[in-house]
Amino acid sequence: MTDREMLDAMKEMLIPVHMKLEGMAKEIAGVRLEVADVKLEMADVKLEVADIKHEIAGMKHEMVSLDNRMTNMEYEMRRGFRRNNEEIETLVAVLQAKGLLPVI
Numbered sequence: 001m002t003d004r005e006m007l008d009a010m011k012e013m014l015i016p017v018h019m020k021l022e023g024m025a026k027e028i029a030g031v032r033l034e035v036a037d038v039k040l041e042m043a044d045v046k047l048e049v050a051d052i053k054h055e056i057a058g059m060k061h062e063m064v065s066l067d068n069r070m071t072n073m074e075y076e077m078r079r080g081f082r083r084n085n086e087e088i089e090t091l092v093a094v095l096q097a098k099g100l101l102p103v104i
Helices: 003-097
Strands: none
Touching: none
């Protein structure tokens, strides 16, 4: 067998290996595309998580604001009740002083 024939035989033996390598290269390219898709999906999920965190922070702020408003309203109600009680006591005292209401 001459050198040329030997090289041709070796070349023919490498054809299946070359085809397998091409197939593997295609698979790797496909996997790379899938990885890129997954990375894009992860980026989308991260954005959604950031949006949700932002919404939660806004809701917490609103809750604090509502809590402050409720505390203020409770204070104003107690203040109003004290005023009403003082006015009722004054009215009762005046009516008792004028003899329109019996003294108890």
